[in-house]
Amino acid sequence: MCNSLSIIQLVFSSSGIHKKMTSCSMSLLAFGVVIMVLMISSCPANGLTCDDTARILTPCQDFLVGSGPPTPSAGCCGAMRNLVSRATSTQVRRDLCGCMKQIILGFHVDVGKLQFIVPQYCKVKIPVPLDPNADCSKVPF
Numbered sequence: 001m002c003n004s005l006s007i008i009q010l011v012f013s014s015s016g017i018h019k020k021m022t023s024c025s026m027s028l029l030a031f032g033v034v035i036m037v038l039m040i041s042s043c044p045a046n047g048l049t050c051d052d053t054a055r056i057l058t059p060c061q062d063f064l065v066g067s068g069p070p071t072p073s074a075g076c077c078g079a080m081r082n083l084v085s086r087a088t089s090t091q092v093r094r095d096l097c098g099c100m101k102q103i104i105l106g107f108h109v110d111v112g113k114l115q116f117i118v119p120q121y122c123k124v125k126i127p128v129p130l131d132p133n134a135d136c137s138k139v140p141f
Helices: 005-012 023-041 050-064 074-086 090-107 111-122
Strands: none
Touching: 050 074, 050 090, 050 111, 074 111, 090 111
């Protein structure tokens, strides 16, 4: 599993990049980009990375963090179906479990919405535990 919380934060943060940056900020940004490239290049080519997961879930962001509509959008439901369809092996599901834990903790996701409303409303069965305390090594086949 890739530890890509910084990538997830970049994908999910709509206000994280400011228009005015100092040279020091630009240096830090360049350093961060290099680190992200290294992290991505070390991820498995045939699996589902945390970066992939964050990008796929972008349409769900407003709903899952409580700042959006009371139900998931059609785009969010499509994203969840896409994510589930890519969880084709035990290792990918374990990686997805770890990424979901990072997203839940890093973005204060409303776990109830993720565990109950999304599966029911979108009619999708999510094959991993959606719990920040889950033991991902025990995700079944």
